[in-house]
Amino acid sequence: MTLVDHHDPKNFRSQLLPLFFLTSIFFLNFTIRIIISPLLPTITEDMNLTRDQAGSFFLISASGYFIALLCSGFVSSRLLHKKTIALAAIGSGMALAAAGLSQNLMAMRLGLFGVGMASALYLPSGIAVLTSSTDTRNWGKAIGIHELAPNLSFLLTPIICEGLLLWLSWRNVLLLVGMTSISLGFAFYKFSTVKDFKGESPHLKSFLPLAATPSFWMMMALFTAGVTGTLGVYSMLPLYLVKEHGLLQTDANTLMTLSRMFTLPMPFVVGWLSDRFGLKPILAVVLIITGLSTLLLGAFTGSFLMVIIFIQPPASVSFFPPAFAALSLIGSRETRNIMVSFTIPIAFLIGGGLVPNLIGIFGENDFFPLGFMLAGGFIMAGAALPAFLKFREEHSTL
Numbered sequence: 092m093t094l095v096d097h098h099d100p101k102n103f104r105s106q107l108l109p110l111f112f113l114t115s116i117f118f119l120n121f122t123i124r125i126i127i128s129p130l131l132p133t134i135t136e137d138m139n140l141t142r143d144q145a146g147s148f149f150l151i152s153a154s155g156y157f158i159a160l161l162c163s164g165f166v167s168s169r170l171l172h173k174k175t176i177a178l179a180a181i182g183s184g185m186a187l188a189a190a191g192l193s194q195n196l197m198a199m200r201l202g203l204f205g206v207g208m209a210s211a212l213y214l215p216s217g218i219a220v221l222t223s224s225t226d227t228r229n230w231g232k233a234i235g236i237h238e239l240a241p242n243l244s245f246l247l248t249p250i251i252c253e254g255l256l257l258w259l260s261w262r263n264v265l266l267l268v269g270m271t272s273i274s275l276g277f278a279f280y281k282f283s284t285v286k287d288f289k290g291e292s293p294h295l296k297s298f299l300p301l302a303a304t305p306s307f308w309m310m311m312a313l314f315t316a317g318v319t320g321t322l323g324v325y326s327m328l329p330l331y332l333v334k335e336h337g338l339l340q341t342d343a344n345t346l347m348t349l350s351r352m353f354t355l356p357m358p359f360v361v362g363w364l365s366d367r368f369g370l371k372p373i374l375a376v377v378l379i380i381t382g383l384s385t386l387l388l389g390a391f392t393g394s395f396l397m398v399i400i401f402i403q404p405p406a407s408v409s410f411f412p413p414a415f416a417a418l419s420l421i422g423s424r425e426t427r428n429i430m431v432s433f434t435i436p437i438a439f440l441i442g443g444g445l446v447p448n449l450i451g452i453f454g455e456n457d458f459f460p461l462g463f464m465l466a467g468g469f470i471m472a473g474a475a476l477p478a479f480l481k482f483r484e485e486h487s488t489l
Contacts, residue, residue: 109224109285110236113217116180116279117240119272120213122248123183123206124152126268128326129249129347130261132333132340137261138196142334142459146451149326151200153444155207160436163215164429172216173280173287179216180276182209184269191265215431222419224286230419231362234412238358242408245325246351249344301430306421306481310414311434313374316473317414318442319466320381320407324388326447327454327462328400335459336392350401354408361409370413370420371477377413378474380406386467389460420482 127134127148135145167175186209190202217237225233255264301307325347332343365373384403391399418430446469450462 109283110221110233112279112283113176113221113285114237114240116176116213116275117217117237118244119268119275120179120183120210121241121244123187123268123272124156124210125244125322125325126187126248126252126265127152127203129252129329129340129344130256130264131330132343133256133261135330138199140196142330142454143448143451144196145330146327146448146454148200148203149447150444152203152207153440155204156211156443157207157436157440159208159211160215160439161433163212166212167216167219168289171287171289172220173283173285175212175216176220177276177280179209179211179213180279181273182212184272184274184276185209186269187272188266188269191262191269211436214435218415218419218431220285220287223288230416231366231412234415235358235362238408238412238415239355241321241411242351242354242358245321245404245408246348246354249329249347253341253344301421301433304421304481305479307430307434309476309480310418310421310430311437313378313414313473313476314418314434314438315442316378316382316470317407317410318438319446320378320385320403320410320442320470322439322443323446323450323466324385324403324407324463326443327450328388331388331450331454331459331463334454336396346397346400351404353401353405357405357409358412362412365413365416370417371480373413374410374417374477375474377406377409378470378477381410382467382469382471382474384467385470386464389463389467417477417480417482421480 131145131148134140135142163175166178170178183206186202186205189205190199193199193202221233221237222230252264255267259267329340329343329347332338332346333340338346361373361377381403384399384406387399388396388403418434421430446466450459450466453459453462
């Protein structure tokens with residue numbers, strides 16, 4: 092039996108094509124989950140929604156994400172990771188198309204609940220396939236490339252939506268994006284050459300060692316803060332700029348795109364900084380900057396607000412590469428997808444669902460800025476946790 096030398100640079104280069112395939116799937120997976128945000132002012136007007144009803148879309152979607160992500164190990168243990176990734180792309184595309192066809196609030200919520208459930212299947216399998224195919228010394232590079240997907244999605248989705256709205260209704264935009272995801276899911280299943288293996292079902296025996304690990308619970312809290320700074324803020328910011336600061340939707344979405352241009356190099360920058368200074372101090376600094384800038388979104392107006400809008404996104408997206416590396420250093424290869432399956436659901440339910448819903452409730456009661464200020468304070472509080480993380484012995488110096 093020939094052993095693969097993961098330390099060989101040629102071997103890492105051989106993984107680039109599968110890595111870019113995974114990154115493409117992740118891009119559409121993430122786009123499907125956030126596309127409601129830049130369309131939200133239009134949807135709110137078309138469906139005559141209140142601000143708290145609009146904010147509830149993110150809680151509904153995050154609830155589906157929460158349920159399915161907890162159960163994703165059962166799916167990958169039976170289908171293997173490759174089929175699970177394909178199912179996530181196809182299923183989320185079908186659910187988004189159904190949301191586009193909805194004619195009332197309840198049908199829209201059901202479609203978005205399905206989007207959350209289907210898209211949740213990707214991340215545990217994607218991370219497991221990615222890290223199992225790459226040596227730990229190259230995780231920073233591989234995860235950095237993979238993390239380009241949500242950064243590109245944050246950057247491009249608003250401007251893509253505005254471009255498509257020139258010719259299509261918001262409903263047809265959802266249909267088009269959904270069909271694209273379905274097509275990519277089938278292509279991935281047929282043509283991808285990524286490593287395939289079974290996931291581990293999240294049964295009690297697998298969870299107990301993690302439950303007894305304080306670092307596991309701290310990572311759950313850290314990811315909640317990180318998701319709040321990215322998805323939580325992003326979800327409600329266009330509606331906030333339109334309703335609270337009087338911007339046109341086109342101007343708000345253009346600003347969202349421009350403000351995220353500087354996010355693209357951040358995974359590589361923060362990956363290098365993490366290798367140089369260690370994961371723990373980088374995580375703390377990132378959360379402090381993200382929390383402060385999020386707080387100032389609610390405190391500032393005019394030109395000062397514009398400056399903060401350009402500072403907050405690069406800081407917030409810098410959280411995930413060191414956070415996923417830290418999460419992978421807490422457990423073994425066999426339990427890695429279990430950790431993701433238990434950590435990420437809570438983070439997305441609270442940070443990507445409950446927080447936007449609460450901001451919407453604040454907005455409906457004429458306290459829109461306060462919602463962002465409280466979210467920023469919560470993120471900054473998480474900066475105290477990285478110092479107490481405990482990694483596996485062989486990586487204890489990180």
